[in-house]
Amino acid sequence: MEDIRICPNHGYYRGEKCKCGYQGELILEKEKVEKLGRFISGLLRHFPQKFNLEMDKDGWVSFNALSRIVSRKYKWANKWIIKALIYSDEKKRYELKDDKIRARYGHSVDVELSDLPESEEKTLYYGTGEEEADRMLEIGIKPVNQTFVHLSTTIEKSEEVARLRTDDPIILEIDAEKARNDGIRIVKANDYIALVKEIPPEYIKKVNRL
């Protein structure tokens, strides 16, 4: 985790220096960025009901309601700090719109995210261990502990994700264009992640690499 700072020309960013080279004013130290990020992602992805946070079917909650819960837990947090966290988040985990906020991916709560745009990639990727890959080629890719399967838009990203779990990832290639044409809804969470309820085996093949 990195500090959040603010550049007068480019707004909130993570790290020491802005992309323009300017070292902006410190907004939040990295330890607090980590705590705040973990709590907000928990609220928006996993346990809104634990804090009586009302969530609609597309994952949206009231930004004011969320801010109140967050600043009760962390006295140093407030709406501006939360916005700084969201706007400086390079993975675009969250979306803020019309006084509402949601996570764009990573949910274990039951959401539809029906207003996310459709993914346009012809091919998507999923990295996993060898045994799991073999099973997926037979029965398809289904979410485990998550509401959606998270697919990657590039081989490199899928490998990066898989390396968190296995030393020797197998990369599966998904014919997203064909799946879409057959009526399977695949949505875009950010530039690297696409979400789908399930991918049947006929759209999956193994990527052969040297």
Ligand SMILES: [Zn+2]
């Ligand atoms: Zn700057």
